[in-house]
Structure formats: C-alpha cells, structure tokens
Amino acid sequence: MGVEVQGVRRAFGDVLAVDDITLSAQPGEVTALVGPNGSGKTTLLLMLATLLAPHQGSIRIDGLDPVSQPREVRARIGWMPDGFGTWDALTVREVLHTIAAAYNLPADRARARTEELLTLVHLDDLGDRRARVLSRGQKQRLGLARALVNDPSVLLLDEPASGLDPRSRIELRDVLRSLASEGRTVLVSSHILTELQEVADRAVIVARGRTLETQRLDADFVTTALAAWRVDALDPERLTAWLADHHVPARRVGGGQTEVQVAGEENAARLLADLVRDGVRVTAFTPSQGALESAYLAATEDRR
Amino acid sequence: MSWHGIRTVAALELRQRLRTSKWPLVLGAWFLLVALVTFLAYYATHDQSFRSGQAMYDVVIFFVLGLAMLIVPSLTATSVNGDREHGVLATLQTTLLTHWDLALGKLVAAWAISLAFLVAALPFLAWAWFEGGVSAARIALSLVVLVLVLAVVGTLGLMFSTLTARPVASAVLTYLTMGALVFGTAIGFALSAFLVTDTEARTVYGLPDSWWQEHQPPPLDPNDPNLTAEQREQLSKSQLQPTRADCVRFTRNGTVAHTERIWWMLPLNPFVVVADAAPSEPRPQDAYSSAFTPMRWISAGARMARNGPEEVVDECQLSTGTSADGSPGVDPMEKALGTAPVWPYGLGFLLLVGAGSAAVAGERLRTPIRRLPNGTRIA
Ligand SMILES: Nc1ncnc2c1ncn2[C@@H]1O[C@H](COP(=O)(O)OP(=O)(O)OP(=O)(O)O)[C@@H](O)[C@H]1O
Numbered sequence A: 001m002g003v004e005v006q007g008v009r010r011a012f013g014d015v016l017a018v019d020d021i022t023l024s025a026q027p028g029e030v031t032a033l034v035g036p037n038g039s040g041k042t043t044l045l046l047m048l049a050t051l052l053a054p055h056q057g058s059i060r061i062d063g064l065d066p067v068s069q070p071r072e073v074r075a076r077i078g079w080m081p082d083g084f085g086t087w088d089a090l091t092v093r094e095v096l097h098t099i100a101a102a103y104n105l106p107a108d109r110a111r112a113r114t115e116e117l118l119t120l121v122h123l124d125d126l127g128d129r130r131a132r133v134l135s136r137g138q139k140q141r142l143g144l145a146r147a148l149v150n151d152p153s154v155l156l157l158d159e160p161a162s163g164l165d166p167r168s169r170i171e172l173r174d175v176l177r178s179l180a181s182e183g184r185t186v187l188v189s190s191h192i193l194t195e196l197q198e199v200a201d202r203a204v205i206v207a208r209g210r211t212l213e214t215q216r217l218d219a220d221f222v223t224t225a226l227a228a229w230r231v232d233a234l235d236p237e238r239l240t241a242w243l244a245d246h247h248v249p250a251r252r253v254g255g256g257q258t259e260v261q262v263a264g265e266e267n268a269a270r271l272l273a274d275l276v277r278d279g280v281r282v283t284a285f286t287p288s289q290g291a292l293e294s295a296y297l298a299a300t301e302d303r304r
Numbered sequence B: 001m002s003w004h005g006i007r008t009v010a011a012l013e014l015r016q017r018l019r020t021s022k023w024p025l026v027l028g029a030w031f032l033l034v035a036l037v038t039f040l041a042y043y044a045t046h047d048q049s050f051r052s053g054q055a056m057y058d059v060v061i062f063f064v065l066g067l068a069m070l071i072v073p074s075l076t077a078t079s080v081n082g083d084r085e086h087g088v089l090a091t092l093q094t095t096l097l098t099h100w101d102l103a104l105g106k107l108v109a110a111w112a113i114s115l116a117f118l119v120a121a122l123p124f125l126a127w128a129w130f131e132g133g134v135s136a137a138r139i140a141l142s143l144v145v146l147v148l149v150l151a152v153v154g155t156l157g158l159m160f161s162t163l164t165a166r167p168v169a170s171a172v173l174t175y176l177t178m179g180a181l182v183f184g185t186a187i188g189f190a191l192s193a194f195l196v197t198d199t200e201a202r203t204v205y206g207l208p209d210s211w212w213q214e215h216q217p218p219p220l221d222p223n224d225p226n227l228t229a230e231q232r233e234q235l236s237k238s239q240l241q242p243t244r245a246d247c248v249r250f251t252r253n254g255t256v257a258h259t260e261r262i263w264w265m266l267p268l269n270p271f272v273v274v275a276d277a278a279p280s281e282p283r284p285q286d287a288y289s290s291a292f293t294p295m296r297w298i299s300a301g302a303r304m305a306r307n308g309p310e311e312v313v314d315e316c317q318l319s320t321g322t323s324a325d326g327s328p329g330v331d332p333m334e335k336a337l338g339t340a341p342v343w344p345y346g347l348g349f350l351l352l353v354g355a356g357s358a359a360v361a362g363e364r365l366r367t368p369i370r371r372l373p374n375g376t377r378i379a
C-alpha cells in the first residue's frame, strides 16, 4: 500500500528527466522528496498522478498501476501541481464545485465539501472572488483544497509551501501531519528543508533523476546525524587553536563565527562541555543546519 | 465516458466563455450584420416580378455559413492547448473525467454557442419565408445541414488544438483547412478541368452545316418587281426557319470537359453542400423574371459537373427553339437540378472528417501520455 516506485525512468526526447528513481511512501507517514532544481521531482509526481507514463520501471499506488488502471488510481489520489492554474472566470467556490462534479460528487455533497475545504485552507471569506485574482499564496491554498476534494488516500504535493506566508506554512505543516495521522500517504516535494524536517518522517533525496538516499527523519536520526554547529567565543584565536588541537573539522564563516561538523547531539554537547572546561569563553553555540540539510548537502555535493 | 462528465466539462466551458469574452456583444454584432445583409438583399431584389424571398434566403444562408465558419473555429481551435498553457487541463485529467468527457464536453459547448448564432439568424430566414419562394421544409433542411457542417468545423478546430503545442499554430491550421475546403476545392476543380478537357469526336443532334448552305439567301433584292417565279420561290425558301424535321445526327470534333472525373471536389466544399441540400424552388414556368439565386446556380453547376458531357449534344433545341415535346426549351440548369443531388456525398465526407477529428482529439487527450510533443509540459 502507499506509493511504491521501482526503477522508474522517463525521458523527453533526449532529455532524461528521471533516470532511475526508487522510493516508497508509507500510509500514515509524510514522505519528503528533495533534490536540486531539474532533478526530476515534478516529472516523477506527474507519473504518479497518472499524467505521464514511465518509460521503464513500475509504479504502484495503493497496489494499483497508474498506466493500466488510471481511473482507479485517480479516485485515490489528490495531486497538487507546482504551478496551479485556474479558470479565469470562475470564483473560488465554483472551482471547487467543478472539481467535485468532475469527481462525480452529487451537488449537495459537493457544496458541503467545498465549505469544509475553504475553512480548512482559510479561504472562506474569499470564496466568491474570481480565482484568478487570488495572490500566489492564496492560489497555492486553493490548490491544496482542490487536491483534497475527493478525500484521497494518497496525496502528491509539488512544492505546496512555495509562496506561503509563515503562518500558512505552519498551518500547512499541521494539515499535512493530520492528513498523515488519518492513515493517508503524503508525498511532498519541497526545497524548504528546515520545514520538511519538522513535518516529514522520511526524506528521499534525488539528483539528476536518480535516488541518492532515503533518510529516516526520526529522533534517532536527529541525535546521530552529522550536523553543523556555529560557535562563537570572546577570543576567536583561542577557539580556533583549541579546535585545531583537538582535530575538530572547522571553518570560519561570516560574522567571525566558526562552523564545526559534529555527528549527533551527544557529541555536540560533549564538545561544548570540553570547550567550557578548557576555558574557551563560548558566547554562542547553535545548530546552523538541520540534520536534513546536512544530509542533503552531503548527498548532492558532487554537483559542484 | 458519461453524460454527467460531458455536461460538467461543457458547463465549465460555457461559463468560462460567457464570462471572459464579450459574447453578448459578439452576438449582438452578428445579429446586426445579418440584419443589414438581409435588408440589403431585400432592397436589391424587391420588385413586382422578382421573388425576393429566394434571394433573401440564399444570401442569408450563405452569409450565416460564411460568418459562422469564421467564428466557430475560434471556439475550439485553441481550447486544448490554451487550457494546457493556462495549466488547467491536467487539473481535470487527474479527476474521474475521461478523455472522451473532455473532448465531447468541449465540442458540445462549442456547438451550443454556434447554435446560438444560428438562432439569432432565424428571424431573417423567417422573413425570407414570409416573402415567399422558399418552403419552410427547405429552410429546415438547410439549417440541419448548417448545424452539422458547423459541428464538423468545430471538431476540426478541436483536433488541431490537441495536435499543436501553441494556440496560434492550431488556429492557423484550422483556418487553413477551412480555406482548403472552401477555396481549395473550387480552385482545384477549376485548374484540373484543364486536365480533363480534350478534343474528341462527338455525336451531335442538330442542323448540319449543309442546311445553312442550302438556305443561303440568293443575291436578289426582294423588292425588285422583275423577279421570276423561280427566283421568288428561292427567296421565300431562304427565309424559312429550320424546324425539328431538319435536325439530323452527325459527328463533329469538339472540345469536351470530362468534369464527371473531377466533380467530387465540389461537394467537399461546405458551401456546395449547403447550397445543394436545399436550393430555392424553381421559379414558376410562366414568369420570365429571373432572380438572384446563387445557391440554385451552385447546386445546378455541381450537378452538371457530376453528370458530365452529354452522350449526344442536342443543338436542335438551340437552333430551332423547340424541344422534343414542342414546349419552349428546357433550361439545362433546370434539367441538371432534376438529377440526383451531390450533397449527400459532401455531407458524408464532412461527417467522416468530423468523426475522424473527434477520434484523434479524444485519443490525444488520453493520459497517461507516453509521447509528449516536443517543448510541451503537461503541467
Ligand atoms: N516536457 C518536457 N520536455 C522536455 N524536458 C523536460 C520536460 N519536463 C521536464 N523536462 C526536463 O526534465 C528535467 C526534470 O524536470 P522537473 O520539472 O521534473 O524538475 P524538478 O525536480 O521538479 O525541478 P524544480 O525543483 O526546479 O521544480 C529538467 O531538466 C527539465 O528541463
């Protein structure tokens, strides 16, 4: 169940958009899809959304094949494209009514569902505006509502957070978490790693159309993963010397701060204790990158 | 495919159109234009001996067809690739709507709008009917054919919009196809007529050249009082008109256009189909007034082309002014109009083209897509 992707490949002419991607997203979990621009995330999601056929490999959505059983798959998925276009003449409400009709929902059910969703994405007071005049973030929220109309068991969201204000992002996080906790499969692509780390259970890192690694983002990972910490002290020379003496990989970054790479929170705590014990007058000691960010940068390093 | 799905798509399309473009304005302009043309036709042909109803009917029907062929393609020719550009096509393709729902829904919407244009032209056809010379059944038949032709035109536009990535390209292709159907067939027929024209021996039924030689007027002055009886007889003989009894069969070399080999180009033209389906009624035998009836001329011309040259060229009627049964000569146009119509071929062809285009359009809307045209993103 959930989403299973095995060795999928898709080319456009001689552009190989997706070379070899393998991933699995479980029901009840939020799975993040991260990777550099042009790494094939959108193309993969299009294949999952039954719009593109893979040239090789297999896809299963709730055990169904999107190529041979597109209708059954469509009934189960909610897809939110990265650029959400709308019919210029329809109001927000009418957009959702139309989508509901396209899912064969009876009219009264469609109206009720529309109101529910408008409340969920905080668009109730904009319901009678033309969809085309919405701001980018509002359009993005309408896109999310649109993807939820048919009460899907698998959600495929392509950069849902782009353009959202800070509060909406936090709300989106809560929405995704609650959708997952209802037993749905949520696959979300995004570039905002710090946020993904808060919401995702698992991250799949892709680059150049290939899966590089799949990373669990549970407490275990956070406490053991290699992460960068920023250290500042009253006497930077002393700090640098101390770090060099103890063979801690470090580099100077902006603002006179020093960045050190430490594997796991346990080690970070020990490093701080040692620094203080040896009389380095530390004024700041903060994680500068999330664990996911570090993992991502490490995995995609060869790009440079 | 389901009626519910088709209706959902059609309702969406119609709502979009009615709100985004100035349809009331366009429809109003259309109404005024047709009104203007009808008034002009009425004034130009209104006369005691003329039957202005016929002329008005012909002019209005042709004008409606011509203008509709400009408007209807614009309803569908950019609908699929335009939607794709706006990013709203894929949104529907991931729902339970099938590719047929999408194709047929768009067609139904375009068709409904073209029906609105036809309805706006109805009062003027009613006026033509009121003026006399055209039966309501003919008007009804030509309207049915018009509706079908417009449906085909809309389907062609839809097909091109699924075939090209850019709306401009599909619009151009659609109008080029319209041009090929309307002007291409006429030009093609005219040009290839040279290929089927030849000099060959033909059987002629008429006055042989010798008759005229025998009846040469003698070099005599009829007012000369000194004419002999023999000369007088010679003179009166030369004043005799030829009669049917003088006609004989003989063979003569002449140029013949075998239009029966190329006539099939003509009914591919929507104008010929509409004209031939319901030309106005023949004018009453006793009235020598002629009327402006382009549909009748086109219809007769197409049928004459289909019939080809006659086995025996009947010149007798022309030179003696009488036909076999003694009545005043039968107009060859009237004769052609009595033969089988050509429009069923044309309409059949157009409907086949329409069905083919609809099938292509539906197929091109099918997802998941294996081959994507170069340079298009599906979403
Ligand atoms: N229809 C298409 N025709 C040709 N090339 C395409 C097409 N769609 C995508 N590509 C190419 O495939 C590659 C992957 O594109 P894709 O949109 O999947 O990237 P992405 O991972 O979503 O990037 P981003 O993070 O910027 O959204 C890119 O190099 C892109 O240029």
Ligand SMILES: [Mg+2]
Residues within 6 Å of the ligand: A041, A042, A043, A082, A158
């Ligand atoms: Mg993308």
